Amino acid sequence: MKQSTQSYTVTEAKRKLEAYCAYQERCHKEVVQKLRGMNMIPLAIDTVVSHLIEHNFLNEQRFAQSFARGKFNIKKWGRNRIVRELKIRDISKYNINSALKEIDINNYHKTLDTLAKKRLAQIKEKNLYKRKKKLADYLLYRGWESHLVYEKINQLVRT
Template identity: 40%
Template sequence: MEKKSFTFDEIKQKLVNYCVYQDRCHYEVEQKMKEFLLIDEAKEEIMLYLLQENYLNEERFTRSYIRGKFYIKHWGKAKIRIHLKQKHVPEKLINTCFDEIDERDYEKAIRKIYEDYYSKQQNLQEYQRKSKTIKYLMGRGFEYEKINNIFD
């Protein structure tokens, strides 16, 4: 398939739209830029523009990502952290932004997911139901210590 060629301004506008549609991290924008044959100077100029005009804001991205994955998808912090690291978000920024999750909400989520999943485990011995449920929660990215503290 022939790659359609765009002018610098068209590419810049496409990347603005990409960032406006939803918050993006630097890595996602860099990946998106690979679709267009740009020289490094052009890439840098576009990145700078997106940052200066606040279309691209790594902290805003990280905060909204954390909120969405926890409050909508009900992921635990471990899973969220792994996915943010895959997007090359700095560890320090991830740690700073975890204050988006209220500790009480986090514990409530663990309790609720635990109870919902546990109640569906029929015809098993108690310890099997419990360990299966803990495994399930850990798969959702909740920390073993956290889960244990809640149910001790």
């Protein structure tokens, strides 16, 4: 991220960050990073962040829920990957658990099934064990739980 040499008043920063948060859900960490990039002093950062929270521009729980829904529905990520990414953004355990409740369990299993079948069709490997490994690596990388992955592989790849 490039550092700007321009300085902002607290009021200007509030307006700029209101627009930044209104455009897309943001976590506290992203907002603080943006403010640091704007060369704001720590006291001003705290003032702006508390203003954004007070006026509901910034809400960690709403961010976590939106993030989990989006990454599952659009990128087809599993729970492990979503949790890992939320932890990187310093989201609390409570908010992470509340975000995971946004994912419907039936839809979750259906998505895993669809994703596994699609990927299996793309794998051209002839060796059965290498085929299984490639499919497992792909699904595990995307954050699907290992017990679900191996259960699905054994169901799809028969000897």
